[in-house]
Amino acid sequence: MKWLTLAAAASMLSLALAMPPMNDLHAAELRILAGGSMTGPLNELGPQFERATGHKLVIHFDSTPNLIKQATSDAPFDLGVVPIDVFKDSAAKARFAAGPAIEIARVGYGVAVRAGAPKPDVSTPAALKKTLLDAQSIAYIPASAAGAYVTGVFERLGIGEAMKAKTKVQTATTEIPQAVAKGDAELGVFLVNVLMAPGVELAGSFPAELQQELVFAAAVAADTKEAEAAKAFIGFLTTPAAAAVIKAKGMTPG
Incomplete structure (x- = not known):
């Protein structure tokens, strides 16, 4: 049996701390809207989350105008990790749960x-x-x-x-x-x-x-049936292990 590297162990520990006990959650399929510039970090972090939780992530990467169209359409989704500009659109913002979005990353x-x-x-x-x-x-x-x-x-x-x-x-x-x-x-x-x-x-x-930084923020969809799993994924994106990946991909965490 191979030993985990320190980085992998830290990542798994951070994810474990971010997650509720698994007996309180069923395996969910999370439909995620994401900014195209988050492709690198989410393509690395997503599989880590899936392996640790059993959840499946289906991520749709796109530009801000198209993300707004997606959010305001009848198509269901569970959370977004999107440019902050998406939340400036009142119709799109209404599709997310009340409360402030969680800042995940920023980049110039x-x-x-x-x-x-x-x-x-x-x-x-x-x-x-x-x-x-x-x-x-x-x-x-x-x-x-x-x-x-x-x-x-x-x-x-x-x-x-x-x-x-x-x-x-x-x-x-x-x-x-x-x-x-x-x-x-x-x-x-x-x-x-x-x-x-x-x-x-x-x-x-x-x-x-x-110079100006573009901020990417996360929020749970207002009508999702997988709110707990969606919150767990957002929580994982704010862990030190996730922050290390975000930084390695050329962005500033938080």
């Missing part, structure tokens, strides 16, 4: 280039503006909470129209670094954790004057 914005390519200067607003104007093409997801912020930064820099012609629109977070790695786009401009991927390298984060 940056610029990535193809691995091995020269890294342009993005350290000041003026440098970032020049880098963006000099680039032949950029990849990001305009139709998302993060993308809306990036578009806003272009407008603040006075280059909104110029960037429209350079934009290679992507539809999923994984497509952004892939486009840069394949040479389909010269720059990837998005959340830093999304840009931490094979084939690309981070040129740098947005300068402080233009």
